[in-house]
Each structure stands twice: as C-alpha cells, then as structure tokens.
Amino acid sequence: MAEEVLECISLRVPAEVMETFEAALSSVCRAVSFYHDEDADEWDLQGVKERGEYEDDLAAALMVAEMVSGFSPEITRGLVPVGGWLARTQQAFPEQLIGARFAIRGTHIEGPELPGRITITLDAGLAFGTGEHNSTRGCLVTLEDLVKRHHPQRILDLGTGSGILAIAAAKLMHKNVLATDIDARAARVAKENAKLNGVADRIHAIQADGWSDSQITKAAPFDLVFANILARPLCAMAHHLAAHLAPGGVAILAGLLNTQVNWVVSCHRRAGLVLEKRLVDGAWSILTLRKR
Template sequence: MRRHVQPLETLVLDGLPEDAVPIYEGALLPVCLTVALFRDEPTDTWRIEAVREATADPAALASALALAAGLTGHEATAEHHATEADGWLARTVEAFPVMPVGGRFLVRPTHAPQGRVHGRIALTLDAGLAFGSGEHQSTRGCLMALEALPRRGRHARVLDLGAGSGILAMAAAKLWGCRVLATDIEPWSVRVAADNAVMNGLRGQVRAILADGWKAAAVRRPAPYDLVFANILARPLCAMSRALATHLAPGGTAILAGLLGAQVPMVLAAHRRHGLVLERRIDLAPWATLVLRKRAGAGAGR
C-alpha cells in the first residue's frame, strides 16, 4: 500500500441537493485522493468529504468547485480540516475490505491476502488510491451488468471510457481474455489504471491512454467496439450519445453509469435518438446503471 508523506486535509461540503452530488463528485475526483458521499436522512441533503494533499495546487481545487457550481447552480462552501496522514490511511484500509460484487467478481485491496480465489475473478486495487474500487454503487452496477452479458460472440474490442482506476477494463479483460482500451482525461488516473493493470497481470491486455472522450483519434481508430463502458456523468453521457452510437458495432453493448435514477429518462432519450435500445437497468439507489444495445444492422447515429 502506498504511503502519503505529504500533509493532508479533508474538505467537507454540506447541504448538497441530490442532483448536484454527481457533478461535485466528478469535479473533485481529479483533484482529490478520495471522495466519499453521505446522505442526511432528516434533511434529504448530501455531504461530500474529500481528502487531498494540503500542498496541492489551490487553483485546481478552486476551478473544480467553480465548475461544479456553474453546472449545478448550487454554490457549495468547502470547509477545510487538517487530516493526519497515518490516521487517514488507517481509516482507508478499514473502509476498504474485501468486497464480493455480484456473482463473479471479488474486489480486494493490496493489504488483504493475495492468494488464489476460487469461484470468483479477483481484482486487486491499492487502498490508498481507492476511487473506482467497487465500493461506489456506479462501479458495482457496471460489474453486475458486465457479468450478466450474454456471450453473443467474442468481445474482441472493448473500451473503458473514463476508466479511473481501470477496474472495469480489468474486469472485462479477466472475464473474456480480451484486450481493452482504457481512457481518461486525467494523467493521474491513466497512471493509476496502468499500474493496476500490471499489478493484476494484465500488462498486455489493458492499455491506458490519456484521451478526451471520442475526440481522440486513438479512441476512434479501433472502432467499432463490441462493448463500451462509460461510467461518467449524465450530461457528458448525453453529449456523447451520437459518438457512442457511431462507434459501437451493430449488436454491440454500452454500459452507462454515473447517473442518478432521476436522470435516467434524459440519458435514455439521448441514446434512443441514435438507435440504441435499453436491455437492462440496474438500480443501486440513488444511482442507476443502463445496459444499451445497438440493433444488429443499424448504422451510425443520426
């Protein structure tokens, strides 16, 4: 497990409405070590607690918060609290146990025993870099959707768009023995995904690259894809719906996540306009995961 020698601080954002939560979470993930969400039942609002290095660039944090405020129309004030590095690491270890997900996968931290697992596919991640660890309901929903996919043919071309830790790319590579392209817009996430792939014995199967969605030629060139993961946010999913339909193979599958249950109609409508049909919906409140299919014989989206 990696140790953080830099001083840490915890940011607390209180009183967030539910529809603002995924935007703030998405904005904070690139500039923080971990982001945790808590719901306050009496007020029906949410609290975000994010841990970051205290010496990190304050401008990057300010930009992330300003972006989230602009997109949501809700300006949240962040409280800053000093955090002991050793104490944070101990809490992170305690909060990241071995986690069975669905019927096929087992997500385990590096501090857990690393022996052979019988009956499940093990995915090993560093507790000190636990975003995308399988604890978040969106990640769990994607893994559950993946294991339930029928084997219509060889899933030779797989893309993990916004890969984060690379957990979904690794899961597909281990499940099907295929090669997976994992992309992210954050250099730090790309490094983490590449390191995790090596740690899980997938150096030749998972390729992690820096790319801004479908804009990158390196992402478009291998298309059409048989399977695309996009565990991001509702609005970017809608904005990229046409590109997804264009680069998905006829009969191919897209697993979309990072959206709240209330945002499902908006995301579905955007993708249906381009010929994708809903095959399954997984609800792990308040988050939803959608499994979409491109009809065989369908061309590019309009």
C-alpha cells in the first residue's frame, strides 16, 4: 500500500507575527510545526492538510492574519509523505516543562523523569496535541490550577487528538476519562498514547461525532469537560455542553483566538454557563466555565 501523502503549506515570518500566522495555519491544518532561525530571528512555519481540502478556510485564515499583522509572507506548497514529515518534526520536539507539574517528552528522549513532575510521553504526530501549541499548553496549566479546588469524578476529553489532556487528567487525578474524537485515526493514536503512558486502564478512547453520539450522552453528566477544538464548533455545541454538564461542573474550552473570546463566552452564557477564568497565551485564550 502506498504511503499517505499530504499537502505541506510553508511560510517564513518575522518573530513578532509568528503566533498570528501559526494560529491561521492551526485553524485548518491537521498539524503545524515551527522552527526558529535565531540568526535572522524568523520562524519557518509548516502546516499539513489533505490535498485540495479546506482551501477556502485556509485562504480566509491567511487573509485575516495578513490584515492583523500587516505582513504578507510568500507561501509555498508541496507534497510530503506522512512518514518523512513526522520524522523531521520529531527531531525538533524537545522536552517541554509546562506549569509546575507537567513534563512532555517524545520517545526519542532518554534519561530519568524529572522529580516532582508528571511526565507524559508522546511523539509529535498528525493527531493534534503535543503541548507545543498555546492552547494545549494553556489547558494543562488550567487543569493544574483547577484541581486545587475542584475534584471531578466524570471526565470527558472532547476532540482528544493525541490524548494528551486525557492522559494528563488520568495521571494527575487518578480518574477515568472518556476521550473522543471525530477522527478515528486520532482515537487510535490516543489509545496508543494512553498505553504508552501506563494509563490504558483509565482512558476509554473512541471515535465519536460530538454530542450526537450516544456513547457520550449515556456517560453524562460530566464534572469536567475538555474541548480544545475551534471557536465555531464550540459555539455550535454550547447548549449541548451545558445540558451534559453536572451542576457545578466545569468546562475548559480552548482552540480559540483572543479575538473570538467574546463570541464564545456569549454563546455559552446564553446556555447557562458562567466564565470563571480566562488564561491568555500569546494569540490564544483558554476559558474555564462553570455550570450554575
């Protein structure tokens, strides 16, 4: 069987506008990598997506990024085998220390785990979530702060991607987590990563189409829901989220730009959720909302 080939969108931008263009690519691409040229203080960004898909969304996202930043980068496209892109990305994936509790490392990193930190091992891949992205990092920091005052029993990671948030919750709180993704490939990756991190018995990773799937609704109500996806689907699902949160339950929402916060908060306020905290990480915001 021939190896899967994806389209790679590449661009080079100054440091001051990197986050704006990284956000634009992340809103469309399955995965985004970035490399810093320290001598020129510029960033090479690469996003991969299926050939010919989401072209209108990509064009709109890049247009907004150019308007916001005032910078118009040269954009190149090419085809890349999945295996080659992953190998190149993994080589540039160092261990990351996030918050006070988490350390994220690839399987290529050897050596003892850092004392006092929860180590999560996973490789940079095509399922979103390695801790490098602001949204994922912000969710981990928010989770670390949340457990100081909230002790959820029923946890859902909606749009789990690599499974990083589900794994973090399972390791930090020693609780069971339902991890779901509309992409069957991501669900498989999350299951593999749960096994790699020794929490396969705590994480049930499945392919499911959001709140329309009975596997999710039957497990409700939830005390904690992660939804690190995008602003538009977050707004579309606001009432479903509220309906399946337990009273006093908390939702950690991410994948939204700072410019989209008011829209997302307004949709969820109408559904009966209250904004408890907002964490800003670069161009991205992570929201903590609670059901009254």
